[in-house]
Amino acid sequence: IFLHRNDVDKMLAMGKPKRKGGPGRNSKYRYAEAIIALIGDTRLDALDLNDRTASVRAIKEWLADWFEANADATGDVPRSDQLSPYAEKIFDHLQNSSAIGGG
Numbered sequence: 001i002f003l004h005r006n007d008v009d010k011m012l013a014m015g016k017p018k019r020k021g022g023p024g025r026n027s028k029y030r031y032a033e034a035i036i037a038l039i040g041d042t043r044l045d046a047l048d049l050n051d052r053t054a055s056v057r058a059i060k061e062w063l064a065d066w067f068e069a070n071a072d073a074t075g076d077v078p079r080s081d082q083l084s085p086y087a088e089k090i091f092d093h094l095q096n097s098s099a100i101g102g103g
Contacts, residue, residue: 029078031086034066038090049095059087 038044043062047055060083067077 028076029067029082030070031078033070034063035086035090037066038062044094047091047094049091049098052091052095055094056084056087056091059090060084063087 038059041062043058047058049055060080063083063086064077064080071077
């Protein structure tokens with residue numbers, strides 16, 4: 001059997017597992033920039049921290065608005081379910097800051 005070097009390279013490449021995403025990989029979306037844009041936003045002060053559902057929904061909408069306004073040339077923006085964990089973390093931070101007298 002005779003194999004060309006290109007064929008061998010292709011077979012070897014097919015056998016290697018693809019690298020999973022994780023630390024050190026570039027994120028597809030600019031979550032950090034979107035969150036930083038919310039710092040100092042007066043709408044955060046108006047949130048009802050006793051109503052988690054409504055507050056998280058509002059934060060998700062504000063993040064979505066930021067992504068829409070700052071979309072790259074592809075126009076690709078994260079889905080609502082991709083924004084949920086970030087909105088929840090922002091809400092938790094605001095709630096904890098308020099509980100310890102920081103807000």
